Amino acid sequence: MFVAEEDSSLSRFEQDIRSVQSRLKSYLFASVGNRSDADDILQETNLVLWRKRSDFQDGTSFWAWSQRVAFFQLMAFRKRRSQNRLILDDDVVHLMAAEAPDTLSHEKEPQEKRLRSCLAALPERQRHLVEGHYFERKSLKTLAKNFATTVPAVGQALYRARHSLQLCLQKKNSTPSS
Template identity: 35%
Template sequence: MADTPNSGPPPDTLSSGGFEELVADHQKRIYFFIRSMVFQPEDAGDILQDVNLILIRKREKFKMGTDFKSWAFAIARFECLAYLSRRKKTVLQSLDTGVLESLADRAEERADDVEPWLRALEECRRGLPDESARLLSLRYQHQVMLETIAAQWQTSVGALKQKLLRIRIQLKNCILKRRGKEITGNDGFCP
């Protein structure tokens, strides 16, 4: 009986679609890991895209059953260190590699803690009044300047700052209540 060629991926690797799903499932964790080392959100987004390209390019090197998060974080760590070494004019340039490695280690340890907090934030954000949710979206997702929002909404920058402060406090309290409920099993309501 003749052997037929195996049409699927080798047993220790993922299919292309399965690998891409694994990458997609880890995007938030990888992004927050990068953000712990790189302070500008735009730069972190650029590095994340570079990391994604490297992950896809090196997917054959990932073995199914091993820790994908650790592998992806190692790639992200190297990309962050390369980025920081290229940034000659930043304060971070004066930090030695050991300090940056230590920061990366701590960020990796805490990466799994992010997901429940993000879920709680999203639940609390959905409970905000429409105007508050719109203000948050304009300011933080779309990064619209306060002066522009104030002109559009016909209010002062100071009034918007106060409103954003109240919204952030409301979200913080809601998140802490929700996380407390998850930990203790309490069914308390949070607007």
């Protein structure tokens, strides 16, 4: 009888994990802006959820618990990657992480479309810098050379681009039909 009860709770846990996958992936993608990184963090999150399944309390929100685990995995990922400076600054990630649960549907496309729309709205130079640094993983030094400018100028331009993206996403997330 104990085995059947354990199998039942295990199957319920598996169902719970499956039910939050697309929301977690959307949440993580909105936080890191890179599908591959979001997939990696989601995989790590799933491993932690599985290892800590006995910590989940029945009757509480599985989504809230799994999102909290995902947040900590996101922060661990950011810490590991911080030396490369290939990710958005902490303020942007915290803002996006705070905003994401309220604005995400069960599909990832709406948030991804908003992010792509905001990227497209950036001035061409800023868009190329963001794409070069965050998607193509080019260093500030390489970008400075490519754009015939200084490393501090590239850093400042990326700061301004991130700020513009942050404002754009806030605006789009507060507009229901965006």
